[in-house]
Each structure stands twice: as structure tokens, then as C-alpha cells.
Amino acid sequence: MIYFDNSATTAMAPEAIKTYTDVAMRVMGNPSxxxxxxxxxxxxLEASRQQISALLGVSxxxxxxxxxxxxxDNWILKGVAFEKRxxxxxxxxxxxxxxxxxNTAQWLKTQGFEVDYxxxxxxxxxxxxxxxxLLREDTILVSVMAVNNEVGSIQPLKAISELLADHPTTGFHVDAVQAIGKIAVEDFMLPRVDFVTFSAHKFHxxxxxxxxxxxxxxxLTPLLHGGGxxxxxxxxTENLPAIVATAKALRLTLLDDALKRKNVSQxxxxxxxxLKTYDKxxxxxxxxxxxxxxxxxGIRGVRGEVLVHGFENHEIYISTTSACASKKNAAAGTLVAMHVPSHYATSAVRISLDFSNNMAEVEQFLTVFKLLYAEFDKIAH
Structure with a gap:
């Protein structure tokens, strides 16, 4: 089995699993x-918080x-919106x-906020x-992801930070869910960035x-109210085993980070x-x-989901676009925003690699692709 869908989710690191299990079995207390x-x-809990903050260079x-x-993401957008309205x-x-x-931005429009894209x-x-x-005197928040989840474009966060330096009352949020282990921490943990969001299952x-x-x-206004x-x-109540395992996974992922990124890039x-050698x-x-x-x-004339299932028959797992939209058989929202024609956009598939992958898997993928391409060649146009 070859797993090339790491942007959807990653396999939990064995060390993180052990940490989770140890804490779940041995630490039964509620931090409150x-x-x-x-x-x-x-x-x-606080040791995990300190470890994460040290790895990211913040307090x-x-x-x-x-x-x-x-x-x-919901918390930052809604929290800032209602706090600063x-x-x-x-x-x-x-x-x-x-x-x-x-979708959160769309919902905020129903609550009387204005949203520009x-x-x-x-x-x-x-x-x-x-x-x-698009910036105005009453702009309270700008939100731009660090790494696009569908095509991988690294957004110009430094340039946006420089732009917002002249707008100190405008908050700057970065969705860094796809950034850990993919770009250097200092490229998204910029001094001008006010809010950053992360998800543990994207980094093992x-x-x-x-x-x-x-x-x-x-x-920012809390989303959840209760015990404080x-x-x-x-x-x-904090999910302590998962939090401690998250700190472990983050440390392991960022260990020799530059070397891992170089290997994945190769x-x-x-x-x-x-892939460039194939005409279609x-x-x-x-x-x-x-x-x-x-x-x-993509392959011209072949819908993305068809290619995904073609690889699945060979136990190679890729995705159409993002995991949150892949079952809808719709064109990737990013490709639509890039003005890619719909008949090309619906052909898109995404390979998302990880440092746990290797060149032998890449060669196997390319061998299977050659076979599938030959099968689809008659219908592709």
C-alpha cells in the first residue's frame, strides 16, 4: 500500500501513539x-503548551x-468579528x-458583516x-492561508505583513494547517501575524x-462558554492525552525539518x-x-475521481482535491479561483507526499501511472 494523501491526514507517529496511550492510562486527573x-x-498540560510555544517561537x-x-478558523473569524464589531x-x-x-465568512455576512474575497x-x-x-478603515480582519491545500501555492505572507504594517488595527490571521513540516516555521510565524491555527492530524x-x-x-469573543x-x-475539559501527543508529534515533525523538506521536494x-512528458x-x-x-x-478528458479509483485498484491512495470536498465530485475551489476551465478543473487529482514516503514508492506510482495513462489514452481529449 502506498499512501500519497497526507494533506488529508497523516498516520499518527508511533511515538505519539505511545505518548497518548501512556497519558490516557496513567493520568486520570482533570486539569481543573x-x-x-x-x-x-x-x-x-502546561508542559505541552510550553513545548509547542518554544517550537513556534512564541510565549x-x-x-x-x-x-x-x-x-x-471559526473561532478566530467569529471571535474577532464580534469582539471588534x-x-x-x-x-x-x-x-x-x-x-x-x-463558509464561516459566508455565515458572518448573514450576521451583518461585510466580506470581500x-x-x-x-x-x-x-x-x-x-x-x-480592498482594505478599508473599517477592515477588522484579513485571513490568508499559509499553504494552499489543493495546489500547494505558498502565499505571500511577508508581503501581506508589510502591507498591513500600515494598518495596525486590522487583525491578520493565517491558517497554517498545511504549513507544519512543509515550509519553515519562520515563514508563517511572522511578527505581524496576530492569529495562527493548526491541526494535529496534519503532522502525525x-x-x-x-x-x-x-x-x-x-x-476575541469565545465560541464556547462554560468552565473557563x-x-x-x-x-x-482539555483532551490531555491528545494534547501531550500533539506536542510530541510537533517536536518529531520539526526535527531535521529542512532535510525532510528537501527529501520530499526531490x-x-x-x-x-x-508527468511533464505526457501530452495529455x-x-x-x-x-x-x-x-x-x-x-x-489531471489527464485531459478523465475525471479526477476516475483516476483516483484507478490508482486505488493498485493500492495507491491519492485524492481529487481537498478531503473536505473530494466526495462531492466538484471542481477544486482553488482551481475555480485560478480561472481554470471547468473541464480541466474536474480532472484534477492531488498527490500529497510526506517525509515517511520514499523514492521506491514514487517509482511504483509512475509505473502504475504509465499503465493507467495508456488505458485512458483512447478517451482522453
Whole structure:
């Protein structure tokens, strides 16, 4: 079995599984309890928070645990919107955001907020000059992902940070769910970025847990109210085993990070160069300015889901676009925003590599692709 769908989810690291199991079996206390068992749980919780903050280069009191990327994105957009609505009701998100952002922005419009969508160019990068044209005095938040989940374009966060330097009252949110282990931490943990969201299962941690970085002094309305956990910002009993396992997974993923990214990039390069030799292959991802792990392409005249199942018959697992939209058999939202013709966009499939993959798997993929291409050649146009 060859797994090339790591942008959808990654296999949990064995060390993270062991950590999860050890904590679940040995630490039964609730961090909110006053007794000794609660104190032990609290120490583990705060140690995990400190480890994550150190790896990201921020203060531990700027890390807040969540259930994952979707909750984090909802919290930041809604939290900022309702906290700052007396100062303005205008929000800007990019046109290629994950549904957790775009659908939340759509919902905020029903609550009286105004939303503009920053366009992208034909390669899938936010046009910073057009984003600048959208900024207003009452713009309270700009949200742009670090790495696009469908084609892998690395967004110009530094340029956007420079733009927003002249707009200190406008919050800047980055969805970094696809960034850990794919680009250097310093490329998205920028000083001008106020909010960043993460999901553990994208970097070999458990599902159903994540965290948000909220800069000190930044206020936002809580989504959840109750026991006052997470400094009264996110009430609910913390999932301690998953949180500790997340800290372990993050540390392991960032260990020798640059070397891992280089190895993954080499695998992508081999695949890309091979796919270029096929006349009917359409490439939507490149190397320069794109994440090293994501390669999106299609065969003219062949729907993406057909190719996905063709590979599945050979026990090779890829995706059509994002996991959140792949079962809808619709064109990738990013490709639509890039103005890719629909008959090309619906052919798109996504390979998402990981440092756990190897060149032998790449060669096997290319061998199977050659076979499938020959089968589809008669119907592709």
C-alpha cells in the first residue's frame, strides 16, 4: 500500500501513539481539579503548551488548545468579528481559503458583516496589490492561508505583513494547517501575524485536536462558554492525552525539518518531470514557490475521481482535491479561483507526499501511472 494523501491526514507517529496511550492510562486527573491528580494533569498540560510555544517561537500564554483547524478558523473569524464589531464590520479572506474559513465568512455576512474575497493569479497566489485595494478603515480582519491545500501555492505572507504594517488595527490571521513540516516555521510565524491555527492530524498527531496562536493583547469573543478553561477563552475539559501527543508529534515533525523538506521536494521533482512528458497531462502545481509535498495534475478528458479509483485498484491512495470536498465530485475551489476551465478543473487529482514516503514508492506510482495513462489514452481529449 502506498499512501500519497497526507494533506488529508497523516498516520499518527508511533511515538505519539505511545505518548497518548501512556497519558490516557496513567493520568486520570482533570486539569481543573484542585487535588494532586489534577495538579499532575495541569503540569502535563502546561508542559505541552510550553513545548509547542518554544517550537513556534512564541510565549506559552499565546497557545490555546482546540479540537482542530475547523474550530480554530471559526473561532478566530467569529471571535474577532464580534469582539471588534463596534470598530468595523469588514473582513477580507482570500478566494482560495479552506471551507472552514470561506463558509464561516459566508455565515458572518448573514450576521451583518461585510466580506470581500482577495483574488489570486493564474498560479494560485493572492494578488497583494488587489488585496491592498480592498482594505478599508473599517477592515477588522484579513485571513490568508499559509499553504494552499489543493495546489500547494505558498502565499505571500511577508508581503501581506508589510502591507498591513500600515494598518495596525486590522487583525491578520493565517491558517497554517498545511504549513507544519512543509515550509519553515519562520515563514508563517511572522511578527505581524496576530492569529495562527493548526491541526494535529496534519503532522502525525491525533485527530480531533489542534491549537491556535493568539498574540498577547489580542482580544476575541469565545465560541464556547462554560468552565473557563484556557484562560476563560475556550471552555471544555482539555483532551490531555491528545494534547501531550500533539506536542510530541510537533517536536518529531520539526526535527531535521529542512532535510525532510528537501527529501520530499526531490520526490516531487521526479514525479513532476515524469508527468511533464505526457501530452495529455495538465499540471496545476510547480516547484518554485509551491509546497514541496503537493503535486496537483489531471489527464485531459478523465475525471479526477476516475483516476483516483484507478490508482486505488493498485493500492495507491491519492485524492481529487481537498478531503473536505473530494466526495462531492466538484471542481477544486482553488482551481475555480485560478480561472481554470471547468473541464480541466474536474480532472484534477492531488498527490500529497510526506517525509515517511520514499523514492521506491514514487517509482511504483509512475509505473502504475504509465499503465493507467495508456488505458485512458483512447478517451482522453
Amino acid at each position: 481539579s484542585l487535588h494532586q491528580l489534577g495538579a499532575v494533569a495541569t503540569r502535563l 506559552s500564554d499565546e497557545i490555546y488548545f482546540t479540537s482542530g483547524g475547523t474550530e480554530g 463596534i470598530y468595523g464590520r469588514h473582513i477580507i479572506v482570500s478566494s482560495i481559503e479552506h471551507p472552514a474559513i470561506k 482577495a483574488p489570486v493569479d493564474a498560479r494560485g497566489f493572492v494578488d497583494v496589490s488587489k488585496l491592498a485595494d 498527531g491525533p485527530r480531533g485536536v489542534g491549537f491556535a496562536m493568539i498574540r498577547a493583547g489580542k482580544r 478553561q484556557e484562560n476563560n477563552r475556550r471552555s471544555t 520526490m516531487k521533482q521526479v514525479m513532476l518531470e515524469s 497531462v495538465i499540471l496545476f502545481s510547480e516547484m518554485a514557490d509551491f509546497a514541496p509535498n503537493i503535486l496537483t495534475f
